[in-house]
Amino acid sequence: MSVHDHVIIIGGSIGGMMTAACLSKYFKRITIIESDDVLNETLHKSTPDQIFDYHCRLANTTSIGRSGVGQIYQIHVLHSEGFNILHDLFPSLKDKLLNEYNIRLYSLKNDGKFVINGNLLKQNLIKDIEWLGIDRFTLEIAMRNELCLQFGNQIEWICNARVVELIADQSAYVAHGAKYRLKDSSSSSLDIYGDFIIDCTGHKTSSTKWLKESLNLIVPIVQMHFGCVYVTFVDERFKTGDSSLDSKPVYFPNANVPDNNTGCYISQVRTIKSTDENSLGILSTIAVNCVNAEYSPNDSYENLLDWVKEHLDRDFYVILKSTKLCSPLVPHRQAIDDRKYVESLGGAMCAFNPQIGQVMTHACRHARELRKVFDEHQHPLKDISYIFNQRASKINEECWLASTTNDWKTPTLKVIKTDTNGNIQIYQQTGDMNSIQYPRPKIPFIIKFLQWHNYWFLRCTSKSEKLSAEFLLVVNQNCGLFILMKPITFFQVCKTTLIHYLRLSRY
Ligand SMILES: Cc1cc2nc3c(=O)[nH]c(=O)nc-3n(C[C@H](O)[C@H](O)[C@H](O)COP(=O)(O)OP(=O)(O)OC[C@H]3O[C@@H](n4cnc5c(N)ncnc54)[C@H](O)[C@@H]3O)c2cc1C
Incomplete structure (x- = not known):
């Protein structure tokens, strides 16, 4: 097994921690640079009850030094596939969560x-x-404690430190490191070098800016x-x-x-x-x-x-x-849908409509995919980001379709597209008379098809245990979206539509 020296992970939240655990076999040293003070006594040393008490008493994420994740107090569910990946990496976490944190594991068959x-x-x-019935605040803290326990001697945290730029070799299109600033210091930025750099800074990532500044790469964005x-x-x-x-x-x-x-x-x-x-x-x-x-x-x-x-x-x-x-x-x-088409560049970034509750699991799947690429033991380190991004883009596409199908129907939807030259185009479904009128966005054919299919498919689920289960397996990312379009299911969806339009039944 080839073990490399040093990986730098920018961002120490769910995605960053999963990635660190996944790569622990392949790097001797892991540095996580995190802009918040996530290892402060309150967050790191409190009892499970105190942690939940903080969640309940504080409306303001900055007050205990967790301003980097504005959504931390919002409702979160971890899909079953995300939970499977989490359990694989941190086998003792489930028991701790159930017994020490009193969180709930519930069955969708009996409880939902x-x-x-x-x-x-x-x-x-x-x-x-x-x-897993858990709040995002507790999940993150419990995961961090477990990560430190399992891989503490391999991982170095640099907290209260904000990455501001990549250190890159423009001619080779490679990033060798990052420049970061300590939040409580007025001194200039510090440099850190690694063999592999991973951005896990979430939906507010500055990667597109860094790639433009350091490597003159423009990432298309929708x-x-x-x-x-x-x-x-x-x-x-x-x-x-x-x-x-x-x-x-x-x-x-x-x-x-x-x-x-x-x-x-x-x-x-x-x-x-x-x-x-x-x-x-x-x-x-x-x-x-x-x-x-x-x-x-x-x-x-x-x-x-x-x-x-x-x-x-x-x-x-x-x-x-x-x-x-x-x-x-x-x-x-x-909350917005945001997709950065970095497949050909070196990063795989999306933010999705939270209603589908899929982002943490999406981050877990990305981390697992990256580990699989390393597990194959045949790719030089310099090729891994390209290979990973190709594969991650398939995961992105699935989640993107699931999230956006419905959002295209929003009457006030605004779509902002940045192309490979950095030109920005804005589209809007409807605009009020006083605002600037933008052209209407063209809804892709696949989206129109899915809008039709999903509507009638959901009507079928209320009569079928099998279709309800398949739907929930897709929602939970245990299966891909296209199992909902198997020929027999498709036939059933068409039949339901036809019956409705021919007014053969109330259904
Ligand atoms: C209202 C709402 C509800 C949601 N509900 C769900 C749900 O039910 N299920 C679900 O799976 N997901 C849900 N999400 C999405 C989920 O909260 C996150 O998107 C998910 O946690 C992604 O994790 P992440 O680690 O990739 O990024 P984040 O959790 O955003 O973490 C990024 C980390 O990077 C750090 N950072 C940022 N910039 C820098 C920098 N320059 N240098 C160093 N560190 C930096 C931040 O401090 C932070 O710790 C919801 C989101 C919202 C807004």
Whole structure:
């Protein structure tokens, strides 16, 4: 096995930590440069209860030095494929999470309720899928503790340090290192050199800027702004009087834009002991979200409840009415789809509509793919980023289609494209009379097909355990999108459409 000397990973969040664990076999030294002070005493040494308490009490990510991940208090689910990868890398983490952090592992077959586009997925799935009920804040801290425990002597963290530039050899198109600045120092930047540099700085990455400045490479980019807004909070659940609603995680995503621009999600994240006989002994993260720049209130719980009553499914309102708020209402207003087409350059970067909840798993899959390239033992180090980017682009394409199919329907959608020469084109579905009018975007054929297919496929799921299970396997990234288009399924989807249009059934 060829072991290289030094890899530099920029960004020490979910993607950075997974990548470090995946590459531990192939590099003697791993340096993670992270702009936040993630190893500070509060984050690194607190007990699981204290960690959750911080989550609940703080609305402001900067107050405990975690400003680099603005979405850290928003609702997060880790898809089952992401969890499998996590479990492979950190085998003892699951037990610790369940026993020390009191988080929940729940079965989608027995515990979940998915209503998508008005269709309740069949619950008696032919295959069960497990979900990890954990908040993003706790997951990240628990992973970091485990990473330090398992690979502590190999990994050096440089925290409170922001990478500002790559050190590159323009003639060879290779980056040899990075320049970084310590946040609490006024001194000039420091240099660090490695054999392999990986960017894991998330959706706000500066890689495109660095590649342009250091190597004169322009990365084509497509951004889709669909007016996505989240409000997340933590609550204690109480009995509603309807046992079918109690204890269940609930998902009502806004799958049918523009008829339905709102969604709601309940994910159970902790079990607690309570003396109140009406308490379900569960803490959940709850989120409401809107697209098309429609906003739910976040100034008070009463106003939010009124809004929920008017805009969301009655079940969700019933649940929310019988909960106790345990945290501030935390808004998030910047979610977009963003794809950087770096396949031919050296990086693989995307940000997706959070509604699909796929990004952490996407990052885990990328890390696993990179390890597979190393596992093949036949590629010179200089070729690995190119090979990886080709393969990662397939993962990106799948997730991109899943995320954007629906977003293309948003009436106020704005698409911003940067081409290989750096020229920017803006398109907009509709514009109000006072704003600049941009040309309408051309919806790709594959997207039109998927919009049609998904709509009718979801109508079929409410009658089929098999299709419901397949749909959830795709959502969880255990299977690729195209299993939903097997000939027999496609036939069923066409039949349902035809029956509807010929008005042969109410269905
Ligand atoms: C509202 C919302 C809900 C979401 N829900 C889900 C969900 O349910 N499931 C899911 O899987 N995903 C979800 N996501 C996406 C998820 O939060 C992240 O995108 C995911 O954590 C990606 O992790 P990452 O490690 O790639 O990047 P990030 O978590 O963004 O981390 C990047 C890290 O890099 C550091 N950094 C940045 N720039 C520099 C620099 N120049 N130098 C050094 N360090 C730097 C930052 O401090 C940070 O620690 C959601 C996102 C949002 C906005």
